[in-house]
Amino acid sequence: MNNKLSIQERFEFINNKIIKICQRIGRKENQISILPVSKNFTCNNIQEAQLLGFKRFGENRTQEIHSKYKELINKNIKWVMIGHLQKNKIKDIIEYIEEVQSLDSLELAQNLNNYLQKQNKTLNVMVQIKTSPEPSKYGLNPSDLISFLHKISDTTTHIKVIGLMTIAELTSDQNRIRECFRLTRKLLEQASKYNMPSVNLEHLSMGMSNDFEIAIEEGATEIRLGSSLFGNR
Template identity: 40%
Template sequence: MNPEAGTLAERLAAVRASIADACRRAGRDPADVALLPVSKTFGADVVREALGLGLHRFGENKAQEVQAKAAALAGEPVEWVLIGHLQTNKAKMVAAHASEVQSLDRPELAVALDKALQARGRAIDVLVQVKTSPEETKSGIAPDRLLPFLDELKAFSSLRPRGLMTLAEASDDEERVRACFRMLYRLRDRARDAGHAVDRLSMGMSGDYALAIAEGSTEVRIGSAIFGARTYKA
């Protein structure tokens, strides 16, 4: 899909149709796969346009960007979802504005988030990010640490674990990509068998969401295919 083609409304419709088609090919109900639009690097005016199209949850990579957009869109029905790697010293920003964090990946971050949320009298949903790729650039808790970490999260009343998130290996080999998603699916089942209510699987982005859907994803994170090509600052 060309991220420069069509209007925002047309690109959104095309992405939704493509997700539905991937679900049908996988023998799944399209209603079982949610779309998280990723608005990172796009301004508040673009998010406002997306709100007019019925979107209300937006994925962001950086706490500073969430803070800035939340200020610009104060009063709008926006839910911010932090999907990028989060430093503990940014926990207060996230606690002030985010409705969900999908990149919880270590105990010290859980401590910082819980402290900041408790101070505000808030509780939010969290997904635990698991490292399923061999790439050093990918973040996430080690698979063999997942169950102990979920046990540790029971001590934090402001954090509600709802599922797992991962980034697949960047590879042209579809089997290597699918293996990452398949691992998360199996880890989710293992965690549920151990008594953890982690039903959601956030996996799949613009380049691999069809494979993620085939492997059981319940939410795909799509950015440029909806909002257009990104321009990154130097």
């Protein structure tokens, strides 16, 4: 995509692509939402995207959420943590975020819950599934999901699990990318059969700028877009 395009032009291009994919596979385009990933982009970029109707923005780093929140405090932005969250960083962002998509351990869940209890706040979370062998990728082992959800349901009071998130393997092999997304969808379907308090798996956060088309084909309800929406960082 031409890097000189405006955010509005990029959004229109992406939206047309989503419509065509949905028409081809028999999905409705309103079943897919875009989460703009504003990591390393400016507050001006974020406000430009706001004019297109975006209210939620994904960030990977606690420090960046903190600084952008302060600069955009009166702009009615909802911040979503999509990067790896260390338990010692929770206190830095807990009052700013409305969702965490990278929950991957019981220890993190319980630490989040402790902070949330003190603030009398409930937080939506997604469980990050590790579908890639890359050491740099975080996430829960797929085989541990059901027992993990039961433990979350039994031991936390201020967390609502609303879906699953994954980052596909970084590869040119589209079949391998598809396998990552398909596995996550199947896990959601399996886990949804269980009746667990505070667990309502409605969302699949899958797909980024380089692979969101495959993610939509495999059932993504939310795609996380950075450079394809904002341009090159």
